[in-house]
Amino acid sequence: MLDLFFANFANLESLERIYPLLLQGLRLTAILSLVALPLAIAAGLLIAILYSFHHRLLNAVLLVYIDLFRSFPVLVLLILIFYGLPFLGVQLGSFAAAVLALVLNNSGYYGEIFRAGIEAVPRGQREAALSLGLRPVYAVFLIVLPQAIRIVIAPLATNSLELIKTTSIASLVALPELLRSARVAQEQTYNPTPLMAAAVIFFVLLWPLARLVARLERKMLASSQAHLLQARGAR
């Protein structure tokens, strides 16, 4: 039983043969994350800052944008971009398509998170900053945003972890990132050890992040409960 398990899921021989493939896949997964994450955060931040000027028409458009991209499964977006756009003459490589899909999808999520954070900062903060002579842009970046980010640090961390996990869908448009490399390796070795190895690599890399995220979420929940109770007690 245990022999069978090792022969299939932790076969050192096949591991030795395919580990260069896995390493290359890991490298691509890392690059994809490092490119998509900052772009998505920047896009989300831009949306939230635009929202914070409370222009009625613009805000309606931004909310539609946010909800639209939060509603699209990111894989549907990726398939549309990768297989649908070439009919219009726009041909993106699998890496570019994956980055674009991840950024569009997550700009909605980050936009909503930053927006909620900025809305939670009392308006007086911005008014005070403006009345002290700060220009509107400085008021946003120096006064409002630092407070907003502290409020939404937990969902920010959650979403960033989710983005990194989502990079694995690029395997479905033939980008040889970690999951895809493992599948290719599996077909070469007739043995699921590469898949097991990929799962273990993902787990080892993402587990500390997942713990951190859980801690932040728990803290946020506890403090929001404390606030609620205080509010009730004061009444």
Place this chain on the structure above:
Amino acid sequence: MHAIVENYFNLDVLGRYYPSILAGYVVTVEVALLTIALGVGIGLTLAILRCLRLRVLNAIIVIYVDVFRSLPQLVVIVFVYFALPYAGVSLSPFAATVLSLAAVLSAFATEAFWAAILALPQGQWDAARSLGLGFLGTLFLVVLPQAVRIAIPLLANRAISITKGTALGTAVSLPEVLGQAESVMAIAANPSPLTLAAALYLCFFVPLVVASRWLEQRQGFAR
């Protein structure tokens, strides 16, 4: 403009192929609903089991939660479908997708319910016990009704984002709406089926996303 209509809103193509896309949509909705029911159900059960504070059981639950919280959904699905058969467990694409997504959702649901239970002041337990309620009475009549309400906003977003993973079933050739649209697109050499699939997804998820926004505002959550 003409090219856009021709390629993405081609009624001819849609008229010919919409039955198979709709059949795919039924599969998508089935997977989504089963995932939510199973995932939330298992999550609540595990959170209740954690309240018993049995050391070994807790360790197992924590490991389970951490594994499925850390792994990407697609990795779980691909692993279940392509690797488990070597261990003698062969699942259909449907079962593999539902079980994988439900496992991931249940991990997050356990965490959400457990965090909500912990967020309740200890006084709630003490008060219920001192009024003569037993452990189970306290848990089910006093603690859980409050905890579930606290957990719902946390859980709603999670449930939606994981349910969107039904599209990942295409990776194991589950005939859900995206996969159907893709194969029809290949036959018709026209991406209009993708447009329809995307529109169907929006029909399902836009109401959920809007509802979760409303839920959060009502709860006064700063997120």
